Amino acid sequence: MSEKSSSNAAVSxxxxxxxxxxxQALRDVSFDVAPxxxxxxxxxxxxxxSTLFKLLSTIVPLQQGSITMLGHDLxxxxxxxxxxxxxxxxxxxIDRKLTxxxxxxxxxxxxxxxxxxxxxxxxxxxxAASLTDRKADATGELSGxxxxxxxxxxxxxxxxxxxxxxxxxxxxxxAARREMWQVLRAQEGLTILFTTHLMDEAxxxxxxxxxDEGQVVAHGRPAELMEEVGGQVLEIETPDAVALVGxxxxxxxxxxxxxxxxxxxxxxxxxxxxPEVMTRFGDRIRRLQLAHPSLEDxxxxxxGKRFVVTAPEPDVxxxxxxxxxx
Amino acid sequence: xxxxxxxxxxxxxxxxxxxxxxLTGSLMQPIIFYLMFSGALYGSFKxxxxxxxxxxxxxxxxxxxxxxxxxxxxxxxxxxxxxFLQGVLISPVPRSSIALGKILGSATLSFGLAAIFLALAPFxxxxxxxxxxxxxxxxxALLSIAVAGLGFSLAWVMDSTAGYHGxxxxxxxxxxxMSGAFFPIEDAHWLISWVRHVNPMTYGVGALRHALxxxxxxxxxFTVCLIGAAMFAxxxxxxxxxxxxxxxxRDAI
Numbered sequence: 360m361s362e363k364s365s366s367n368a369a370v371s372x373x374x375x376x377x378x379x380x381x382x383q384a385l386r387d388v389s390f391d392v393a394p395x396x397x398x399x400x401x402x403x404x405x406x407x408x409s410t411l412f413k414l415l416s417t418i419v420p421l422q423q424g425s426i427t428m429l430g431h432d433l434x435x436x437x438x439x440x441x442x443x444x445x446x447x448x449x450x451x452x453i454d455r456k457l458t459x460x461x462x463x464x465x466x467x468x469x470x471x472x473x474x475x476x477x478x479x480x481x482x483x484x485x486x487a488a489s490l491t492d493r494k495a496d497a498t499g500e501l502s503g504x505x506x507x508x509x510x511x512x513x514x515x516x517x518x519x520x521x522x523x524x525x526x527x528x529x530x531x532x533x534a535a536r537r538e539m540w541q542v543l544r545a546q547e548g549l550t551i552l553f554t555t556h557l558m559d560e561a562x563x564x565x566x567x568x569x570x571d572e573g574q575v576v577a578h579g580r581p582a583e584l585m586e587e588v589g590g591q592v593l594e595i596e597t598p599d600a601v602a603l604v605g606x607x608x609x610x611x612x613x614x615x616x617x618x619x620x621x622x623x624x625x626x627x628x629x630x631x632x633x634p635e636v637m638t639r640f641g642d643r644i645r646r647l648q649l650a651h652p653s654l655e656d657x658x659x660x661x662x663g664k665r666f667v668v669t670a671p672e673p674d675v676x677x678x679x680x681x682x683x684x685x
Numbered sequence: 686x687x688x689x690x691x692x693x694x695x696x697x698x699x700x701x702x703x704x705x706x707x708l709t710g711s712l713m714q715p716i717i718f719y720l721m722f723s724g725a726l727y728g729s730f731k732x733x734x735x736x737x738x739x740x741x742x743x744x745x746x747x748x749x750x751x752x753x754x755x756x757x758x759x760x761x762x763x764x765x766x767x768x769f770l771q772g773v774l775i776s777p778v779p780r781s782s783i784a785l786g787k788i789l790g791s792a793t794l795s796f797g798l799a800a801i802f803l804a805l806a807p808f809x810x811x812x813x814x815x816x817x818x819x820x821x822x823x824x825x826a827l828l829s830i831a832v833a834g835l836g837f838s839l840a841w842v843m844d845s846t847a848g849y850h851g852x853x854x855x856x857x858x859x860x861x862x863m864s865g866a867f868f869p870i871e872d873a874h875w876l877i878s879w880v881r882h883v884n885p886m887t888y889g890v891g892a893l894r895h896a897l898x899x900x901x902x903x904x905x906x907f908t909v910c911l912i913g914a915a916m917f918a919x920x921x922x923x924x925x926x927x928x929x930x931x932x933x934x935r936d937a938i
Contacts, residue, residue: 416775441777452772456700468692469776513772 368427369394369521369550370415375424377410377573384410385573387424392552392566394520397544399564399581400554401654403666407573408554409449412525415552416446429520442470445514449526451506452513455499459490459509462498466513480516488512488542504535511542522546524553528560536560556666558654569658576661581654588652588660590627595636596620596646603640610639618665625652625660689778693786694793697757701794711753711798716805719745722867723809732869733902738809743897744866747890749799750825751832751861755853757791758836762846784837784929788922791833792826799825803897811897820896824911827918828889834921841928864890871903885920888913 370392377385385407392398400408413419414426417437426433428440446452453462463484467477485491488508493501498509507527514522522543528536540563543551555561562581569577569584577584597603600617607615607622611632616623624632630649637647658666701707723738732740764770773783803821807813835857843849863870863877864886870877881887891904892914904910 418771418774438777438779441775444775446772446775448768448771450768450771452768454696454700454769455767456703457696461699465692465696466772466776468688469773469778471686471688471778473688 367394368392369396369429370398370552371427373425375411375414375421375426377407377414377419377422383573385414388570388573388575389424390568390575390578392550394550395548397551397563397565398553399561399567400552400570401556401558401561401567401658402554402570403556405572406570408570409525410573411570412523412552412554416444416523416525417441442517443520445517445519445522447507447510447514447522447524447527449529451510453498453506453509456497458495458497459485459501459512460494462509463513463516466516470517472516480518484512484515487515487545489538502535504531504538507531507535507539508542511539515546519549521550521552524551526554526556528555528557558666561654567654569654569661571658571662577657584657585652585654588656589625591625591629592650592652592656593624593629593632593636594646594648594650595622595624595640595644597622597640597643598645599643603643606640607636611635616663618659623659625656686778686782689776689782690786690789693773693783694790697760697787697790698793700760701757711756711794712801715745715749715752715798715802718748719802730868735898736810739811739898741867742806742809742811743890743894746799746802746821746825746893746897747828747864747866747886748861749802750795750828750889751857751886753798754791754795754829754833755836755857757794758787758833758840759846759849761787761837761840762843762849780930781926784922784925788830788833788837788925791836792829795829795833796822796825799829806897812899817897817899821893824889824892824896824914827914828893831885831889831914831918831921834918834923834925837925838921838928841925860884860886863887865903866890869903885913885917889917 368391370390372391373389375385375388376383388407388411390398400411402408410419414421414433415428417433417440421434429443431437431439433440454465457465460481463481464477467473467480472480482491485494488511490505490508490512493505498506501509510527524543528539531539543549553560553564561567564581566579567577567581567584568575579587595603598620600620600622603622604615604617607613607624613624613626613629613632633647633649637644652660655666658664701711719741723741726737726741730737761770764773774780800822803818803825811817839852840849843852859880861867863880863884865871865881866886870881873881888905888910891901891910892907894901894904895907895910901907901910905913
């Protein structure tokens with residue numbers, strides 16, 4: 360899954376590995392992000408995407424491999440990178456006891472801004488995030504969506520060339536999520552890297568990398584990745600999935616796969632099986648669904664397991680699901 | 686870098702002033718503590734022949750300095766838990782300026798509250814001439830930086846406020862008790878006496894007594910105490926800067 364590094368890429372990672380003591384969180388991850396691109400990392404809890412995010416945001420030092428961001432080597436020039444990136448964390452990095460204005464003011468000071476430049480940067484960031492009329496509000500009293508906008512405004516204080524978002528839309532309602540993306544996409548030429556476990560959000564990326572257990576399992580344009588899976592996906596939910604898999608294989612000579620209580624069949628003409636399946640096994644079927652492959656199907660076809668997301672949290676230890684394939 | 690230090694320093698002050706319960710508790714607790722102990726032991730306990738209200742006044746100053754700084758540096762753990770620290774860590778400022786801002790913020794609170802309490806000194810009969818007040822403020826500033834640096838260093842490596850409280854009771858409270866702040870320990874058991882000599886707070890409290898009372902029976906000379914307090918401040922400041930500049934995989938969790 361490695362890609363050759365590109366010298367004009369906004370971000371270029373090569374064979375990046377990272378371990379927390381004995382536990383390997385990332386293994387030989389490589390990718391390039393084009394300037395101005397929207398690049399997504401999709402993976403369940405424990406896939407390593409948050410670790411990758413923390414490496415890119417310079418919070419933790421690189422252990423193995425190399426990363427170049429905006430022309431700077433991450434291992435040697437992290438300070439130069441920090442000046443040009445904006446970061447939005449999954450958990451709010453704002454002070455809830457302070458007002459919107461104060462949060463932005465302190466964020467600007469941490470960027471060594473002062474005087475008129477600081478004032479104008481605050482005004483611009485608040486305007487971009489539609490927060491001007493909220494400047495005196497305590498951030499602790501704002502809704503989740505507004506707080507996220509404060510985060511975005513804070514990240515725009517740096518006038519970044521590159522923005523990193525770690526599950527930034529987690530916990531937001533659809534309207535707030537849409538607003539967040541509108542604010543970010545309105546910034547011309549901005550390169551955006553984001554981690555997510557939301558399929559619809561991931562599908563919006565120009566390029567997407569699917570991670571599982573610290574490894575890259577798929578990488579490419581979302582539409583292409585879904586096309587690679589095949590024509591269509593037939594999902595049959597049944598209480599005796601193990602038996603049905605065998606019977607379907609025998610009856611139709613198809614590569615049926617059992618996952619929990621569901622039987623999956625992928626292929627170009629699986630829709631043609633539907634009438635016959637209903638006739639022969641209809642009384643044992645709880646639900647039957649025929650659909651074009653989704654990103655979840657991409658993950659499933661590459662890993663053989665469902666894309667399971669537990670409660671959203673950055674800890675990479677949780678959310679494992681046993682591989683089960685008939 | 687100056688802007689970052691100012692931002693973190695100022696934030697500590699703003700947060701403190703907005704937290705009314707913390708503000709009230711920090712102002713009232715030492716006064717109540719002082720009135721209770723000095724009142725209760727007034728007639729029965731006269732260390733080196735002086736009124737306990739005078740002896741304990743200096744001890745209370747040391748106590749205010751230590752506990753205000755220590756409680757203030759707990760915000761490092763809260764900042765990490767609430768995510769604010771992550772935002773600071775990815776800013777382009779040197780990590781040493783994070784230590785500087787936080788330590789100076791806590792030290793300012795600690796110094797400020799001790800200075801307010803110092804204004805009550807005339808009520809105990811302590812001479813408040815400028816040649817006493819100015820050196821006392823100087824020693825308080827040194828001591829504030831020292832304990833703020835110590836608290837910051839401990840808080841930076843701790844994951845929970847509960848754990849920090851545990852360390853405080855196990856380590857910091859005995860440090861204060863074994864400094865002569867509350868009672869003389871000059872003729873104590875040899876082990877306690879040894880602890881007293883290696884305890885940096887002994888020199889801070891001694892310097893405070895010399896500066897404020899003009900005498901410090903049972904303590905090393907003013908010069909020795911002052912050097913000890915200054916070394917304590919420099920060492921803790923350096924320790925705070927050292928712990929914050931290390932980047933570890935643990936920071937990611």
